[in-house]
Amino acid sequence: xxxxxxxxxxxxxxxxxxxxxxxxxxxxxxGFNKRRMEIAVEEILRLDRILQDVLNFSVPVKMETSLxxxxxxxxKCVGLINEKIRRSKINVIQKLSKDIPKIQMNTGMFQQVILxxxxxxxxAMPQGGQIIITTRRMEIEDCKMILLEIMDSGCGIQSxxxxxxxxxxxxTKTQGAGLGxxxxxxxxxxxxxxxxxxxRANQGTRIIIKLPENKxxxxxxx
Numbered sequence: 001x002x003x004x005x006x007x008x009x010x011x012x013x014x015x016x017x018x019x020x021x022x023x024x025x026x027x028x029x030x031g032f033n034k035r036r037m038e039i040a041v042e043e044i045l046r047l048d049r050i051l052q053d054v055l056n057f058s059v060p061v062k063m064e065t066s067l068x069x070x071x072x073x074x075x076k077c078v079g080l081i082n083e084k085i086r087r088s089k090i091n092v093i094q095k096l097s098k099d100i101p102k103i104q105m106n107t108g109m110f111q112q113v114i115l116x117x118x119x120x121x122x123x124a125m126p127q128g129g130q131i132i133i134t135t136r137r138m139e140i141e142d143c144k145m146i147l148l149e150i151m152d153s154g155c156g157i158q159s160x161x162x163x164x165x166x167x168x169x170x171x172t173k174t175q176g177a178g179l180g181x182x183x184x185x186x187x188x189x190x191x192x193x194x195x196x197x198x199x200r201a202n203q204g205t206r207i208i209i210k211l212p213e214n215k216x217x218x219x220x221x222x
Contacts, residue, residue, distance in 0.1 A: 006051045013051075017044045030183040042084075049119075049180075053114070063190050065104040070146060070211075071096050073107060074133060077114040081122075087130030090121075097136040100146055103213055109187045116180045117150050117207055124154025124205065137213075144213040157197065165197055 003099060024037040078085070086090060121131050134149040157165060165181050181197075188195045193211040 002054060006055045010048060010051050013044055013048055017041055020044075031038075045201075051118075063106055065106050067102045068101045068107045070100060070106050070110075070135060070148065073105075073110050074114060074135075077111055077118060080115065081118060084119075084122060088122050088125065090125060091130040093130060093132045095132065095134040099137060100135050101213060103146065103211060105191060105211075106187075110191070113184050113187050113209075114150075116184050121150065121152035121154060121205070124152055124156070129204070130154035138210075142211070146211045146213060148209040148211070150207040152207075154204040156199045156203070156205050159199065182185065 020037055024034065026040050028171075029037060074094070074096070118131065130153050132149075132151045134147075134151075136147050138145050138147050185195055188209060188211075191211055193209060195210075196208045198206040198208070
């Protein structure tokens with residue numbers, strides 16, 4: 001029932017967004033009137049993300065994977081929110097290792113993971129800041145892993161909330177369903193990976209994701 005309702009809401013939202021974009025282009029709006037249209041589209045996209053979170057939470061993860069490169073997924077996600085990054089005065093620094101191999105992943109789902117984490121970081125830096133994206137290979141108990149680290153210079157997470165951030169419907173924000181990080185963990189678990197979130201004292205948040213290189217690995221520790 002949840003999935004049916006979400007689909008029914010998404011259809012008119014998509015129609016509203018398309019018509020706003022068409023009208024905005026045809027009317028050649030300038031100044032604040034143009035910005036009003038942009039805000040309307042941004043809010044529609046935010047509602048769509050909430051609905052996607054509800055859909056992801058309401059159905060089991062279907063792991064249809066293909067061989068893909070984590071760096072390609074990162075590049076696409078940065079491109080999708082590049083305008084939001086620019087307006088938010090965020091500086092994105094990429095420190096991507098050259099020896100990262102392709103791995104088996106569900107590319108669409110992993111895009112959801114990275115987009116969700118990027119948007120959380122942007123929300124935590126209303127006055128601007130930086131996001132540092134790092135990848136490297138590592139070994140844990142003779143198991144080859146890929147590490148993805150996302151650090152921001154935002155407000156961080158209160159220490160009493162760190163153990164609850166992956167709980168369904170838990171959120172410190174006034175907007176959203178509180179399912180974003182819960183779905184992130186659900187997707188990473190399905191990839192036999194792990195995710196940790198750490199506070200950096202007065203420096204923001206550090207997110208560490210570990211993924212096994214071997215598609216047959218059943219846990220981050222092999």
